[in-house]
Amino acid sequence: MNKQIKEWINKLMPLAALVLVYIVFAFIAPPSFVSLKNLELIVRQTTIVGIASLGMTLVIIGGGIDLSVGSIVALVTVCIAWLLMAGCSPIIAALGGVFAGLVCGLINGALITRLKLVPFIITLGTLLVYRGCAKGLAHEQKIDAPLSWINELLAALKPEQSWMVVPAGVWMLILLAILIALVLKYTRFGLYVFSIGSNEQASRLCGVPIENVKLLIYGISGLFAGFAGLMQFSRLTVGDPTVASGLELDVIAAVVIGGGSLAGGEGSVLGTILGALIMTVIRSGCTQMGLSNWVQEIVTGIIIVVAVVLDRMRHKQQS
Amino acid sequence: MNKQIKEWINKLMPLAALVLVYIVFAFIAPPSFVSLKNLELIVRQTTIVGIASLGMTLVIIGGGIDLSVGSIVALVTVCIAWLLMAGCSPIIAALGGVFAGLVCGLINGALITRLKLVPFIITLGTLLVYRGCAKGLAHEQKIDAPLSWINELLAALKPEQSWMVVPAGVWMLILLAILIALVLKYTRFGLYVFSIGSNEQASRLCGVPIENVKLLIYGISGLFAGFAGLMQFSRLTVGDPTVASGLELDVIAAVVIGGGSLAGGEGSVLGTILGALIMTVIRSGCTQMGLSNWVQEIVTGIIIVVAVVLDRMRHKQQS
């Protein structure tokens, strides 16, 4: 009984952290911070990192890491813009971009499983390769693209759209989050992801098809980076090959703050989303207070370390 | 006998790769590429990554990773400029900057050993914190500093200095490389670094003082990032808090291309230097051929993966 309560407390820890950070800023930031508008803004700004970190949640639960997501996002924005300029309809362009993300992820997965190399080094390599491809495809320029409904996905709501509550992109984040949560809980694949991350040897003994599962994990990570790229394009309205450099660190941080363990076998969708929100709230609060960028960076760095220390402490408690 | 020859071939592999890459460019790049001047340029451009990657070699051999080197380099350039502007003599400023690097490294080491957290996450946090400190100290601006002998460290040689063959900074790289190579081979500490990276548990049972050795490893990594920062300052003549972002990836790549294994226990100073040179040669060759950045990025990414695949293959061969 006591233990169950403890477990719940542990699961709610990221939520508590989020609420705490929010309350702190509610007191020290200008009154606009607690407005509904700002809540919407925070949610919108979380979308890109949030979607990418859903894929990363799978990767990290499975005991791996994917450093190439930032580059994939950039490549996807470029692909979408390129397709639009080539005269494709927005839906084709969007699908094409997302598909490019999927392909990138599958390449990662194939390299990791076939070459049997640590994901860190493979995705470090593809980080450079995909970024280079993005720049090459875009001729080292940003690609302007005609406006279309894609750009509405993550724009602030117009008054006549208020029935949507939040923009379509945020709905997409929510749906994808629910989807991944369900996949983790209600599919064989989800079970395998956890077991591989927790103990790859034992999973092999139990006949888990490790290679296929890993391929799928990195494929999904790429697919979600593709969706994140779509959102990024929606915000930028241009295909920018230099965008999202360093995004991978934000994404990994979101997963880890949300309780994911780099040793694998642990993590949750809810935690990840909360982790991503925590970082946006900090950034938003600091910006609206007019605090300097460097303070934000230091605060974010400290929060990452503190979050992981807390995580370690609660593990110790349990064992 | 056969085995020894094989081992030698393995050790020489990065050298062979370097020579190969060089020869390829000698044929396809403009004739200026093979000039002595260009050799000097390549060596000079390798210095910063080279020095930082010496420290990283220790870290990676010891089974860890240090993502914060880029930020430390930036912080060090800022510290040096700040000290110069505060009226310190160049030697004090240089020492002060390098000392700041050492302190950063020791903080990393202390956090990793005391909190018993994976180095990836700790140095991800300090990456942000140190970068933030650099920006804060510099008021988010470049700090101009008066010219001094520091700026001669990595400048092209004037005709009357031709007796030096290469600039002082390159000599420093060479000396530090020899120093680290000697430390690794001839000191107790060097032996411990290898043994911890190879098998931390077994090392503990043999009486290796793991905590102290790790602290020292990260301290040295910080110290060398400090020297790299000094070189960076020498080149820039200003303290720039935004410099060297992403340097950590170049540095890790250099070590890995040079035969270092992210699983620990393997790596060599010679290999690392060759790895750093390979990357500079590619960059220099591509630029002088008028190839775009994106081609360089793709080529570098592919080379990282190929280098590690080769590394894995030669391991398989051995066992």
Next chain:
Amino acid sequence: MSSEFRLKLDNIKVRFGGTTALDGVDFAVSPGEIVALIGENGAGKSTLMKVLSGAVIPNEGHMSLEEKPFAPRNPQEARHSGIAMIYQELSLPATLTVQENIFLGMEISKGWILDRGKMHNVAQTALKELGHDISLETLVRNLSISDQQLVEIARASAVGCKVLILDEPTSSITRQDVQKLFSLMRNLKAQGHSIIYISHFLEEVEEIADRFVVLRDGKTVGGGKIGDTTRDKIVALMVGRQLTDLYPRSKHAFGEPLLQLEALTGETKLQSASFELRRGEVMGIFGLVGSGRTDLIRSIFGLDSIKSGKIKIGTYSGYATPSQRWAQGAGMVSEDRKGEGLAISRSIAENLILSYPQSCETSGAFSPKRMLATANEWVSKLSVKCRSTDQKIGELSGGNQQKIALARLLHHGVDLLLLDEPTRGIDVGSKKQIYEQIDNLACNGKAVLIVSSYLPELLGTCDRIAVMNRGRLSPPRNVSELTEHSVMMKAIASDLENITSNA
């Protein structure tokens, strides 16, 4: 009286979480004496030695070294006090050279600088004494397992020490090497070193030791001068347990053969194994640590690669991956529970159904509810003590963890069960339940292959027993023809003819 002992241990107690590894052990060793420490697996020998070497801190007890209190806080301190130890499970840092491994932690140096020349000479001498000329510059990962063992021995002797502890040093070296080790030990003894020698090879103990001490269940149960006793008495002291109703046994009806091996040879330890296992049969494989039993099972199950030989499971011939083996109706329980057996950070239920999640799927969707319900069934059937089935399996006691590992096969409904040390580290009560399950399975026409280091349980549960000795499996014999003594003799026999012969 006490002055004649160099090292003295009083009432040492060590607890790991719930298990008591040492329960008040007294032990002493004099200068110039070789003491053999013997006992069954899990008796606490290694733990006791780890206490001496600083790797384990005792919960209670007192130690003294040369009349001074001795309480090493870490291996470093113990080594500097003159305790050298060859660990049973120490894997050497594999990317270091032989010479570096020999001196790791006790380097000869001038200040910070290693004195490689001197170390080279000392190491060379130490290896010469062992009669080996392994190149000192070879990387350890390029050495064979037995050469690695020699390196460990050389490490202990080269550095110099007052007390030398050898925890099963001969488990993987040849007879000739053992003789060289013994002459080295005699030299050291003559120089006044104290040596503690742990081994399951009783003939070695008789040959080299002056005195023996027997541990059982973390307590000293006896000892004495080697000359004053017989090997049978020592075995009796070691095993010394009444085995009455611990082993339920029904009459098994044998069916068609399910597992057939013909001269199976693995990549590492397994030299040759041939037998036939029929439905309704329980077959045991006995052998000493490192004799290659685990290799055999892993090779059958597709976890280790096979060099040659034939293998047939049911109607399927040839080699296969673990997932194919499951599909062919075979299942395996690993000896290495934490490393390979269970995903420690996942729940009981997940671990239980991991090999067969299809059983918890309704129209393609995996149902956690059904998983928990399934797990609940097995938990109550096997009376596993747990809070709930979505509890992390790492929180359970070893015995209960083992039951889940076994329940995985039961749930999967496999016909062929490969059990590697299925009762390692678990209490007597749990053991009995597991034996009952095994007996039940045989009655229901399943085939069971048990590997165990615990001889009584093999004698109690199996229909036939084969003995593995240094990679070779003897032909299985009916349990009625065997005694503990005869099996043990076969397992520790040093001449191969004796093993493979059926007599």
Next chain:
Amino acid sequence: TGLSACNREPETKAVTLALIPMGSTDEFWKSVHAGGVQASQKLGVNIIWQGPIRRDDRTAQIDVVENMIVRGVKGIILAPIDNMALRASVEDAYRNKIPVVIIDSNLNTDKSISFVATDNYKGGVMAGEHMVKILGAKGRVAMLRNVEGSASTDNRERGFLDTLKKVPGIKVVSSNLYAGATTESAYRASENLLAPLKLAKGDVALDGIFCPNESCAFGMLRALQDGDLTGKVKFIGFDSSDKLVEGLERGHIDALVVQDPVRMGYLGVEKLVDYLNGKTIEKKIDVPATLVTRDNLKDPTIKELVSPDIKKWLKE
């Protein structure tokens, strides 16, 4: 009543405006900041200075603009990193009745109230014409570009190249290399640009170089100083910083095309306040660039232009 007046005090406080640069780590933006502060003190308004964390990070700048809209600032002065990407945010501000003044670099929208900038194309032409003049209308010229996709420097580069094209004696030997976002990358690119052109005896097969912004010019200056090529190659830069002015004084740089960032910042704030006070303001306001050479450097107005007293305003 005294008490309630006391409570209201924050509301009677001056209006708050946001000044959003492309990055916060350049001399140029420091000067814009100084100009903005100067104007705000004179006009009695507050300004928030907030740039994106990573320079040239379009998304980060969008985030900042959106945050400022939500914060409810009364107006925004924005130097957009991208001529397209910031459109949506500015239109969002427009919907929220927050006027936006664009400075420095153009934005493809009609929802901003004014555009205060240097005509960058003209600046490039100015540099080109001076280059032709000092080279005597013949020679080999190289140009190191800034970063991919920056509108203001694109225009300068275009202006410069268009001018040179009209002169038959001048040959452009390199114009496709990018300096990248940091000074270090600019430095390396410069070295690699010069390396294949080097001749024996420390000479170089090049007569003139143009760099279209500060970090790029700084990297090139360092490369020239390092390679001992200063004076041997005519060098024209764009924008100013202490180091560049020092280079000009020492004859390492022949000319700088200098904008007036202080004035740009000042005008941005002033025009916005004018608009808020109901005045009509021009759609486009030119802040002309000036060609600074060693000869006119002593001129006090030029001196103020190239090294404004930033510290005074930023209280550093």
